[in-house]
Amino acid sequence: MNILHISDIHFRREYEACDEGYKGMLAKMQNPLIPLGECLTHLQSQTALDLVIISGDLTEDGEIDDYRYLKDWLKKALGDTEIIVTLGNHDIKEHFHVGWCQEAASSAPYNRIVKYPEFSVISFDNSSYGYADGIVDQQQFHWLEHALEQEKNQPIILVTHHHLLAQQSAMPKWPGTERFLELLAPYDIRCILNGHTHHTFSDEINGIPYFTVSSMSFVGEDEGDGLVRFEERHGYNLYQLKNGRVTRQTSENFMPGHVLKTLDMSK
Numbered sequence: 225m226n227i228l229h230i231s232d233i234h235f236r237r238e239y240e241a242c243d244e245g246y247k248g249m250l251a252k253m254q255n256p257l258i259p260l261g262e263c264l265t266h267l268q269s270q271t272a273l274d275l276v277i278i279s280g281d282l283t284e285d286g287e288i289d290d291y292r293y294l295k296d297w298l299k300k301a302l303g304d305t306e307i308i309v310t311l312g313n314h315d316i317k318e319h320f321h322v323g324w325c326q327e328a329a330s331s332a333p334y335n336r337i338v339k340y341p342e343f344s345v346i347s348f349d350n351s352s353y354g355y356a357d358g359i360v361d362q363q364q365f366h367w368l369e370h371a372l373e374q375e376k377n378q379p380i381i382l383v384t385h386h387h388l389l390a391q392q393s394a395m396p397k398w399p400g401t402e403r404f405l406e407l408l409a410p411y412d413i414r415c416i417l418n419g420h421t422h423h424t425f426s427d428e429i430n431g432i433p434y435f436t437v438s439s440m441s442f443v444g445e446d447e448g449d450g451l452v453r454f455e456e457r458h459g460y461n462l463y464q465l466k467n468g469r470v471t472r473q474t475s476e477n478f479m480p481g482h483v484l485k486t487l488d489m490s491k
Contacts, residue, residue: 225340226271229461231279231385231419232439233260234314235294236287249442249454249485250284256441257297259458259478263440264301271462273305279419279437280312280351280385282324291323308338310347312385312420313356317349333364337371343379343414343468346371350384350398358386358420360400365407372411379414379468386420387436388429393421394446405430415463415470424459424475433470437461438477442484450490456482 233256242248267273276298283290298307311320311334318329333349348368352359372380386398388405398404408416408430415433422439438459444452459477463470 225274225342225465227275227277227381227463227465228267228273229277229279229417229435229437229463230260230263230440231437232281232312232422232441233257233278233294234281234284234439234441236284236290237293239284245487249487252484253442253456256458257294260440261301263458263460263476267460267462273302275345276302276305276307277345277383277417278307278309279383279417280310281314281419281439282309282312282320284314286314286316286319286353288319288323291320295324306338308336308345308347308383310334310383310385311349311351313351313353313358315351316353333367335364335367335371337375339375339378343381343465344375345381345383346375348382348384350386350400350404357396358398358400360404365400365403368404369407372407376411379412381415381417382408382413383417385418387418387425388416388434389425389427392425392427392436393423395421408432414465414468417461422457424461424477426473426475433473435461435463435473438475444489447486450488451486452489453486454484456480456484 239250321330336347338345350358350360388401390397413432422443424438425436440458443457464472
């Protein structure tokens with residue numbers, strides 16, 4: 225089975241015309257559906273994709289119509305290929321439920337269990353709009369505990385947005401990491417997938433293969449003293465699974481060298 229993993233699309237139908245600050249950086253960025261479309265066309269010419277996982281920050285501002293447009297675009301690009309998503313700190317749950325899910329507005333976390341013959345995917349929402357590092361309450365941990373127990377006889381792929389290792393980014397790791405890993409310990413977790421940092425990273429965490437994928441939009445490089453250099457950069461991960469185990473993982477990262485802006489993020 226071939227699984228494509230992307231993240232941090234930060235899609236918006238139109239980026240606000242602006243010269244200053246973060247919005248000014250976005251205004252200089254190409255629409256992320258351009259590189260995403262190029263990646264999908266290249267991949268589909270070489271590989272049969274069985275599943276696409278998007279680990280959060282689907283949109284920049286969580287607008288209802290942006291979710292609708294993005295989902296329709298992906299459906300046209302991917303056909304019948306299944307898409308599993310989780311939400312990031314740029315996503316607004318109420319608007320996602322309306323625009324993406326086509327259901328009533330709800331502030332409920334977007335958690336899902338998707339079963340396959342050889343494994344299950346648990347998509348765990350550890351995001352909260354406006355809180356960059358993510359927030360999860362006890363009710364969410366109870367949901368995860370129940371989901372893991374429910375799938376205890378299956379290998380599990382765990383998908384969330386925020387990263388879990390402090391050494392991989394200047395951004396703080398998710399504050400719920402320790403409790404999260406305690407809950408995972410008794411179960412057959414085959415890999416953990418996430419995004420958020422916009423940088424590709426792979427390691428093991430408590431013996432579990434751990435993969436953070438690049439963004440599909442931009443990256444921020446820390447230059448010290450609060451200065452961050454933003455560049456257009458995008459990439460994806462591809463996983464091959466056999467009997468529920470990752471047998472191959474490849475990362476493709478595209479670095480056109482287009483600097484968008486250098487901003488003082490300490491202000």
